[in-house]
Amino acid sequence: MAYVDPGTGLLAIQSLGSMLAAAAFFMRRRIMALFNKKKPLASAESRLAVRKEDSRNPA
Amino acid sequence: MTNGAPIPTFRDPAGSLSLEGAFAVRTIHPSAHDEVMQFVTSKFCALLQDRGDMIAITVKNTTDGLQLLHPRVPVPTYPWEWTPSQWLAAAQLTLSLCAEGLDEGWVLKDATPLNILFIGSRPVLVDVLSFERWDPAPKEYPSHIWLAYGQYVRTFLLPLLMNRMLSWPLELSLFKRDGYEPADLYKALSWSQRLSRSAFWPVTLAARFDAKDGDKSAVKTAPQHKAPELALHLLKRTISSLRKQTQRAMPDYAGSEWSNYTATLTHYSAQESAQKMDWVRSTLQELKPARVLDIGANTGVFSALAAEQGAEVVSLERDAAAAESLYRMTRNSTLSIQTIHADLSRPTPAAGWENHETSGLLDRLEGQSDLVLMLAVIHHLILMEQIPVCAILDLAHKLTSRTLVLEWVPVTDPMYQSLMRGRDDLYGSLSEADLLKACEGRFQTLRRQPLENGRILFLFAKQ
Numbered sequence: 001m002a003y004v005d006p007g008t009g010l011l012a013i014q015s016l017g018s019m020l021a022a023a024a025f026f027m028r029r030r031i032m033a034l035f036n037k038k039k040p041l042a043s044a045e046s047r048l049a050v051r052k053e054d055s056r057n058p059a
Numbered sequence: 060m061t062n063g064a065p066i067p068t069f070r071d072p073a074g075s076l077s078l079e080g081a082f083a084v085r086t087i088h089p090s091a092h093d094e095v096m097q098f099v100t101s102k103f104c105a106l107l108q109d110r111g112d113m114i115a116i117t118v119k120n121t122t123d124g125l126q127l128l129h130p131r132v133p134v135p136t137y138p139w140e141w142t143p144s145q146w147l148a149a150a151q152l153t154l155s156l157c158a159e160g161l162d163e164g165w166v167l168k169d170a171t172p173l174n175i176l177f178i179g180s181r182p183v184l185v186d187v188l189s190f191e192r193w194d195p196a197p198k199e200y201p202s203h204i205w206l207a208y209g210q211y212v213r214t215f216l217l218p219l220l221m222n223r224m225l226s227w228p229l230e231l232s233l234f235k236r237d238g239y240e241p242a243d244l245y246k247a248l249s250w251s252q253r254l255s256r257s258a259f260w261p262v263t264l265a266a267r268f269d270a271k272d273g274d275k276s277a278v279k280t281a282p283q284h285k286a287p288e289l290a291l292h293l294l295k296r297t298i299s300s301l302r303k304q305t306q307r308a309m310p311d312y313a314g315s316e317w318s319n320y321t322a323t324l325t326h327y328s329a330q331e332s333a334q335k336m337d338w339v340r341s342t343l344q345e346l347k348p349a350r351v352l353d354i355g356a357n358t359g360v361f362s363a364l365a366a367e368q369g370a371e372v373v374s375l376e377r378d379a380a381a382a383e384s385l386y387r388m389t390r391n392s393t394l395s396i397q398t399i400h401a402d403l404s405r406p407t408p409a410a411g412w413e414n415h416e417t418s419g420l421l422d423r424l425e426g427q428s429d430l431v432l433m434l435a436v437i438h439h440l441i442l443m444e445q446i447p448v449c450a451i452l453d454l455a456h457k458l459t460s461r462t463l464v465l466e467w468v469p470v471t472d473p474m475y476q477s478l479m480r481g482r483d484d485l486y487g488s489l490s491e492a493d494l495l496k497a498c499e500g501r502f503q504t505l506r507r508q509p510l511e512n513g514r515i516l517f518l519f520a521k522q
């Protein structure tokens with residue numbers, strides 16, 4: 001419940017600030033995701049390496 | 060002395076506060092019972108009380124409903140009696156508690172300096188009903204909006220900003236319960252000020268939006284909610300941004316006038332100063348007062364002396380620079396000293412609805428101290444404020460419950476001469492005998508110590 005006067009202009013600048021912060025939040029997530037793509041690649045490579053090692057050590 | 064105790068509060072729909080004996084009693088309205096109980100029994104609430112960031116709470120269930128009892132703060136002060144650093148401390152506490160509350164599922168529903176009182180040099184949240192459950196999907200507004208944002212900006216940020224940019228005194232907050240509107244400030248600023256980093260966002264942009272959307276409803280319907288995680292992130296970003304803006308709104312005290320203030324205040328030689336200090340210290344050691352009121356405390360040298368002897372000290376100083384310096388000294392120490400920026404000759408009046416929402420300064424000070432210090436202040440009251448000696452002694456008699464330490468400044472004193480400014484006919488013959496005559500029926504002289512510079516220190520007992 002709005003107990004205190006939220007104002008008009010002040011509510012608008014808060015919304016504007018939040019929009020900017022939300023945009024930054026998503027941009028950062030995208031950038032982080034770009035770097036995080038290396039991890040699945042790395043893990044795939046390591047899995048491949050394990051398989052190769054396995055193939056070199058037949059029982 | 061004037062209007063007595065404030066009337067019960069009436070604005071908060073969750074409850075009402077009244078002062079009853081040793082307690083401030085908060086009566087909770089039935090509609091808010093469950094939510095208030097959830098908060099006061101939460102670990103978060105207990106943590107804030109343990110840390111001293113929030114006033115202590117005792118829950119009492121009565122036939123009239125739920126009541127919360129708080130200990131009375133001996134001498135409450137209001138924002139119009141605070142220095143800029145006290146405003147900043149209160150603002151930082153408000154924002155910190157709000158950010159911390161969000162982690163625990165609580166949010167501040169209002170954010171005004173009137174929710175804070177100082178105990179010693181420490182700000183304390185006293186309006187415990189300010190916390191309400193944070194709703195991740197409210198019906199009336201988007202979940203990433205902090206409804207108290209506007210009130211915080213109006214009542215904390217903009218007064219500080221106008222104090223910095225236009226030298227508008229913080230005392231004006233007495234007349235502005237809900238703070239300044241951005242549109243009013245926009246008109247007062249020059250173009251370069253409007254475009255400055257400090258004012259562009261909270262004043263210029265807000266005033267432009269006000270002008271554009273003035274006829275629309277402030278809170279729009281059918282809000283678009285963000286995911287709770289994102290909404291929380293945005294709320295915390297909002298609070299973090301407010302913290303930075305508030306810090307930037309603080310006046311800059313780096314100038315030489317400020318840094319030299321303490322050095323230029325004294326009118327004593329080192330030897331005379333030591334003599335006065337020794338006498339006051341030995342008097343305090345002997346009397347061991349529990350509560351001291353230091354009138355004209357200056358930068359707090361004698362307040363600190365009293366606090367070091369174990370007293371809880373209230374320091375009154377009318378000069379803004381000296382009061383700010385005093386608060387900064389107390390904030391960095393463990394001494395129990397509460398700063399009040401106010402003028403004894405023009406004390407802050409009772410205010411609010413029918414002058415009964417907040418009490419006048421003298422009502423709050425009367426009888427609260429067992430020792431009153433009036434060092435190097437009486438000649439200012441006599442010569443600058445033109446208060447008769449007997450009226451000064453009369454007020455001192457009301458303020459102290461036991462003793463008064465007073466420094467008498469003779470007519471020959473250079474400071475007295477400079478303040479007299481040619482009014483010799485009126486004030487040139489005032490003598491110690493006039494002081495002692497004014498004490499008749501009010502005070503008994505216990506001790507008299509002349510100093511080498513001609514001034515005289517008195518210890519009086521209240522009759």
